[in-house]
Amino acid sequence: MTDKTILVVGTYDTKNDELEYMADRIRAMGGGVMSMDISVLGDPERATDISKHQVADAGGQTIQALIDQGEESVAMQAMADGASALARSLQATGKFDGVVILGGSMGTDAALDICQALPLGVPKYVVSTVAFSPIIPADRLSADIQMILWAGGLYGLNPVCKASLSQAAGAVLGAARAVEIPSNERPLVGMTSLGSSCLKYMKLLKGPLEERGFDVAIFHATGMGGMAYESIARSGGFACVMDFALPELGNLLAGSVINGGEDRMLNAGAAGIPQIVAPGCLDLIDFAGWQDIPDRYKDRPFHPHNRLIVSSGLNAEERRETAREVAKRLKASATPAHVILTNKGIEEWDKEGGPAHDPDAFAEFCDEMRRVMTDPITFTELDCHINNQAFADKALEIFDAWIADGTIKTET
Missing domain, CATH: 3.40.50.12020 (Uncharacterised protein family UPF0261, NN domain)
Incomplete structure (x- = not known):
């Protein structure tokens, strides 16, 4: 035997x-x-x-x-x-x-x-x-x-x-x-983030979601994490997604290898999975430490996060482009997509005094988000930062409403 x-x-x-x-x-x-x-x-x-x-x-x-x-x-x-x-x-x-x-x-x-x-x-x-x-x-x-x-x-x-x-x-x-094969005994929420210091909402959301009877899988949005997230979404493995960290999409547009694939943000909608979305860290651009920086980005400072990743910020027009791309991808969704914009910031380092603080470029990004997030996307703007409790509360409010109306299935 x-x-x-x-x-x-x-x-x-x-x-x-x-x-x-x-x-x-x-x-x-x-x-x-x-x-x-x-x-x-x-x-x-x-x-x-x-x-x-x-x-x-x-x-x-x-x-x-x-x-x-x-x-x-x-x-x-x-x-x-x-x-x-x-x-x-x-x-x-x-x-x-x-x-x-x-x-x-x-x-x-x-x-x-x-x-x-x-x-x-x-x-x-x-x-x-x-x-x-x-x-x-x-x-x-x-x-x-x-x-x-x-x-x-x-x-x-x-x-x-x-x-x-x-x-x-x-x-x-x-x-x-x-190996412990995923049991699927409880419905699964897929969430994206970028560490727990830059984006903190996972600490506020994981417990309440589990109390509601859901398991929560959090994916590190540094390329391979996004690909794993998209792979599970493609197979219909999530009851709902909270796609709150989108730097992989901006990196894709910039030509960085630190991206989640050409189908980033497309699989959940195609598989019938409802999406709650926020543009966390969509102001950043990351390149692999070994990758040559394209010429069009060489006029801006890059900070080595470590020997594997160097980071900088997107300019105003690049941020407008990312907003348009998010809208384009979400409008292809076969299921509801609700976008939350926090107009006081979208990652820890963009606060006043932080290394990514660029109020003019962020204002243009917010303006473009308001312009392009139209039907069939539902759009909510919050007067807070993405790391504030108010953001987590709004995400849970949307989640609960979707459970109540049957948009989110509570059985596997």
Whole structure:
């Protein structure tokens, strides 16, 4: 008997020994293995549980057709599509508890799709020769993916690569045994923020929301946090969202890699999730510490938040642009969107005497928000700062009204 089963995925025609080594390590620790072959040209040394023909069929192709078309990248995309569909179906019916995928650049490309096909909480480990490489864009990463560099693993087993492969085997089995899969026993509110010193409303809202029977997940709006938030929103995982930190959208418009993806602020509305929105930190612009600052921003001072992030402020016209973009995205929503503007400030550092205090630019931002937040958006302006109790009280007032009229569902 085995307690947890791990799906082991890779191109068995070229990496049979390495994949079998990981499978053997999992079995030696008491785990079960389900093997999936995503190769095209060759065959494994022995049959896998899920053959390459089954994978190709799930992707709407045949292996022979993929060979005949003669383009490796096209063939592997079809195999990635098939493997993703099979993995999603098999996991939904309880056939495996975690996945480990092995690959070079081609296999990693497929692995990223497979991991994105699986829900949050299913352990996902990718052993890759390009792990943590800049060739992997952030928007290809699933919310809880884990990556291990396949050091010394380009061809064949050796003591160096066995260290990576054995760690991966132990990590995925251990994660499958330890993980607490989200239970969905209580409806979930998704909230965005940017730390707890710059934006403080989470401290005022989390307890009251929990007292109302909701769980609250708070996402750090520094790129990957926004992507995780959007991933759950895309799948309809929230009863309501309180999207109160929007710097990722401004960063996207500025060309910064610290963004939440092109679909930031679009998924909740498309999935039928009601949205309460505020423009927290939408006055800031952040770039990665290693990223070259675009020329159009080089005339303004940048402050190193740490070695990873440098920050500055948006000018008046840029703030107007962000206001227009927020309105554009919310007007695409299929469900109610209520925007709260706090006209005394939208983050701790924009108060008088603070490093981000720019009253003229903020006044223009507020003016643009008033102009563009029109039907079907509901717009409320508060004469307070976003970190004041009055803001939290208004958010709860809207939330309670939506519970009363059935806009927010109280059952999962």
